[in-house]
Structures are given as C-alpha cells and as structure tokens.
Amino acid sequence: MDFFLEVSLVGLAIGGVYALVAVGYVLVYRTTHVINFAHGNMMMFGAYFYFTFAELLGLHWTISIVLTVIAAAGLGAGIERVALRPLLGRPAISIVMVTVGIASILHGAAQLIWTAGDFFLPPIFPDLPIVIDEMYIPANTGYGFLVALGAIGGFLLLFRFTRSGVAMRATASDQIAATTMGINVPAMFSLTWVYASITAALAGVVVGSITTLNPSMGLIGLSVLAVVILGGMDSVIGAVAAGLIVGWIEALTGFYIGGAFKDVVPFVVLLAILIVRPHGLFGTPEIERL
Amino acid sequence: MATVLEVNNIEVVYQHTVQVLRGLSLSVPEGAVVALLGANGAGKTTTLKAVSGLLPFENGAVASGNITFFGDDIARSAPHDLVRRGLFHVMEGRRVFEDLSVEENLLAATYASSNRQTAKAYDEVYGYFPRLAERRRQKAGYLSGGEQQMLAIGRALVAEPKVMLLDEPSLGLAPLLVQEIFDVITRINRDRGVAILLVEQNATLALEVASYGYIVENGRVVIDGPVETLKADRDVREFYLGLGSHGSARSFRDVKHYRRRKRWLS
Numbered sequence: 103m104d105f106f107l108e109v110s111l112v113g114l115a116i117g118g119v120y121a122l123v124a125v126g127y128v129l130v131y132r133t134t135h136v137i138n139f140a141h142g143n144m145m146m147f148g149a150y151f152y153f154t155f156a157e158l159l160g161l162h163w164t165i166s167i168v169l170t171v172i173a174a175a176g177l178g179a180g181i182e183r184v185a186l187r188p189l190l191g192r193p194a195i196s197i198v199m200v201t202v203g204i205a206s207i208l209h210g211a212a213q214l215i216w217t218a219g220d221f222f223l224p225p226i227f228p229d230l231p232i233v234i235d236e237m238y239i240p241a242n243t244g245y246g247f248l249v250a251l252g253a254i255g256g257f258l259l260l261f262r263f264t265r266s267g268v269a270m271r272a273t274a275s276d277q278i279a280a281t282t283m284g285i286n287v288p289a290m291f292s293l294t295w296v297y298a299s300i301t302a303a304l305a306g307v308v309v310g311s312i313t314t315l316n317p318s319m320g321l322i323g324l325s326v327l328a329v330v331i332l333g334g335m336d337s338v339i340g341a342v343a344a345g346l347i348v349g350w351i352e353a354l355t356g357f358y359i360g361g362a363f364k365d366v367v368p369f370v371v372l373l374a375i376l377i378v379r380p381h382g383l384f385g386t387p388e389i390e391r392l
Numbered sequence: 393m394a395t396v397l398e399v400n401n402i403e404v405v406y407q408h409t410v411q412v413l414r415g416l417s418l419s420v421p422e423g424a425v426v427a428l429l430g431a432n433g434a435g436k437t438t439t440l441k442a443v444s445g446l447l448p449f450e451n452g453a454v455a456s457g458n459i460t461f462f463g464d465d466i467a468r469s470a471p472h473d474l475v476r477r478g479l480f481h482v483m484e485g486r487r488v489f490e491d492l493s494v495e496e497n498l499l500a501a502t503y504a505s506s507n508r509q510t511a512k513a514y515d516e517v518y519g520y521f522p523r524l525a526e527r528r529r530q531k532a533g534y535l536s537g538g539e540q541q542m543l544a545i546g547r548a549l550v551a552e553p554k555v556m557l558l559d560e561p562s563l564g565l566a567p568l569l570v571q572e573i574f575d576v577i578t579r580i581n582r583d584r585g586v587a588i589l590l591v592e593q594n595a596t597l598a599l600e601v602a603s604y605g606y607i608v609e610n611g612r613v614v615i616d617g618p619v620e621t622l623k624a625d626r627d628v629r630e631f632y633l634g635l636g637s638h639g640s641a642r643s644f645r646d647v648k649h650y651r652r653r654k655r656w657l658s
Binding site for chain 1: 444446448449470471472475476480481482483487488489490491492496497499500501502503504505547551
C-alpha cells in the first residue's frame, strides 16, 4: 500500500511535467486552431539553450534560466513570423504541415549545432531526494513538478487577470470580432507562440534534468500530444488533468504490470476515454474538418 | 458640415468571382445618423465590411472605387488600426466573446481607445444599460439576446469612436427591447456626437432615427435623400414601409408586385 502511494506520487510528479508540455499545445491550438507538431522539438531546443548557457558558457543557473526564456521567446516569435505569418488565413491543415516541417528543421539543426550525442544538464535542483513520510521522490522529478505547477499557474493568472490575457482569450473566441475591438490579431498570434515556446523551454529544462539531453528528446512531445487530445485540445485545465492522469497511470503500470507496458496502458485508457468522450475530458464539442 | 466617412463608387468582389457591390457611393456627415436600407442580399453588410476592412476575412476585396475616413484613403490600413482611429463596427449577430465575462468584453474593447480611464468608461456603459451592471461578472454567452446587443453597443461606447457602423441592431429582439436599444443609439448620437451608419431591416424604425437614408438594391444605391423625402416617396412607402399611397397601413395581399414595377428599375 505504501508503494502504491509512493508510485502514485512519482507518477503525478511526472504527470505535472506532461501537463506543462501539454499546455503549450493548448495555447497554440486555442488561439490559432493549429496543432503544433514542432512543439516537442521546441522543447528540445529549450533544453539545449539551457545547456548552452549553463554548461558551455558556464553561467549561473538563474541567469541561464532567464536567458533560456528569452531565447525561447525569440525562437517562438521567429517561427511565427517567418513560417506561419505568411499562411495567415489558409486552412489549418496547411499550417499543421508546416509545423511538421519545422519539427524536422529543428531536429536537424540541433544535431548540427550540438551533435547527436547524449549530454547531462548541469543540476539545478538540490541533490537530496524529497522524503515525505518515508516515501521517496527523486529530487529532479519532485522539483520539476513544482516548476511545472508554478509555470502553469503563472500562465493561468496571466490569462485570467491581465489585459493582454483578455485580448488573447478574445482572439481565441472570435478572431474577426477581436479585430473589430482594435485588437491586433496577428500580434496576438505572435504572443501565443512566444508563450508556448517559453512553456516548452521550461518543460525541456525539467525533462532534460530528469533524463538526458539529446536531439530525439522532442519525441516526448508526440506522446504528450495524446495527453492533449485526452484533455480536449482547447482546455488548459483539461491538459493539466490529463497530464496528471497519464503520468499516474504510467507509473502504476510500470510498477505493477511491468516496464514494457508502461508506454502502452495509458494509451489504451486514452482510447477508452475518447470512445466515451470524443472531444476529450474538457474540450469543446466541435467537429473539426481537415 | 464636414464629411467623416465617404464611400466613392466601390465595387466589391468575393472569391474573385462574385460581384456584390456595383458602384455604390454614400457619405456620412459629422454627427449624423445615416440609414442604409435594402432587402436581403442587397449588399448592406458588405458595404459595412468594406468600410471597416473586414472583407479579406471572407476572401472579398474592394475591386475599384475608394473609401475615405476623415479624408484619408483607408485601403492600406489594417482593420484594427482603423478601429483605433475611431471607426467602430458593431457586427451583425452581436458577436460578443461568449466565454469572457461582461466586463472582460468591455476590457477587450479598450484596445480600440487611447483612453486609459477604463473604470469611468465602464460606468458610462452601465449608465446606459443598467442591466449589464447587474451581470458584469457573468459570462457573456449566458446573456439574453437583448443583453448581448447591449453589450455589443457597450463595447462600442468604451471604444469612444467617431463613427459607428451598426449592422442590424434589432435582429431577433423583442419589440420592447428594440425600442430600448434604439433609444440608446439616439442618445449616443446626440450626447456624444458620434456619427452612425445604420443598417436595418426595420425601415420604419431606421427612418425614425436617421436624418438621411440610402436604399440599396443589387449592390447599388437606387434612391437616397433626407428621410422626409424618402418617407414621402411613393415606392419607398409601398415597398419598404408597407403603407399604401394614401398613408394608411396596407395589407401585403394588395401589393401587386407583378403589376407595378419600381420606377427606378425602368
């Protein structure tokens, strides 16, 4: 029984990180109705940014994090400006294909810049594991969860209470009406990509701290896409709930059934849930024709 | 009186093929209420969208002619920029942000205004529409149709425009609510000197509040003039106001469309 709780806690902690990645997908989807297949690789780039600042340039971890966030914001804005802005008003499927292309470009670029080898991120978090009532949570996972929670909470507050957050939600709700309010809709798209890229980079640093860093790290993004679908593409709360659920189920199957099933069982559960709720746990029921 | 908005001989084409406006012209003088009347599909809404720059969203374009706002050609302006310069379009069907609260809807409209005293602007809106004040924290999607229309006009007030384009403010509303909304529209025009270009199906109502009217058919203006002239026009009376030539209300049954052609068609 004690093991159940301990395994659950570790699973939920990993789930929190999934949630952070998932929120990045949701941000972009809600405002632009684009599924961003490059999100996983933007996350990988964020981790490499941190690696570059903290390890290669040897900067203090706080400065490195700030620089990583700035670099990630630049990456997001750059992708939006160069690749997506010209496609404004085109069908979502064309833009989705462009994001697939961006994913390949980022993957290749990472191999060219940082080589294909495995690296370890310099530790950010304290080395001691977190012990709650004799339950043992690995330090990186535990602190990573807290970072994810903080970042998600921060963005939620931003959307809820700031003027630009309201403008972004208005844009997500009705682009043409938002335009008639004097809201610069293309600028809002750009801001969305910046925010999504920042969440991706933070998630990348956390994931890179838990595992190792290599250019294939972006693949995690694809499995998190399943989380996003489970939560309902356009719901931040849904993404958080689904992230926690998938992380939890993954940890339980890994412990009770065996590591080989770890990647399978969550998706079986996901299929089962989608049969009952085709638009996800918290998604807007809407038929998307591609 | 100075002209704030002038539409000169515009032609609008959708999808590069469907021509909707065929040389339409109109002008809105400072502080005036101008009505744009016509049957379904005549091109009224398209005219408003051409003015506010929303045509590209529907793959439409102004193929020829030009539109000036305070003397500046607006062809090259981004639509959100026009809004910030004082041209506010209240779209047909209200288009409130349904998952935002009433107050957040008003906050979104502050992007149109350079004024940063938002609290004062909200209070003015609530002054015009006390019912919105009661519901300021509710999601706009849960408001009734009339309240949503109030909110749509409230957003325009927050924006402090110089010209308001109103597209069918009476659409789908109960007669009492229509009266209330039109009272406020008149007050806004009178108190703030906002010029209004009003598109309405309800011609009687529109000619009550407007000082000048244009009647559009098949994408061009067929008749225009001060409302007194329009109200006295035999064809306008019969086809738009539903009155007989003697001024009494007339049954639709007696209107012999097949006998009498509108004079402007021949």
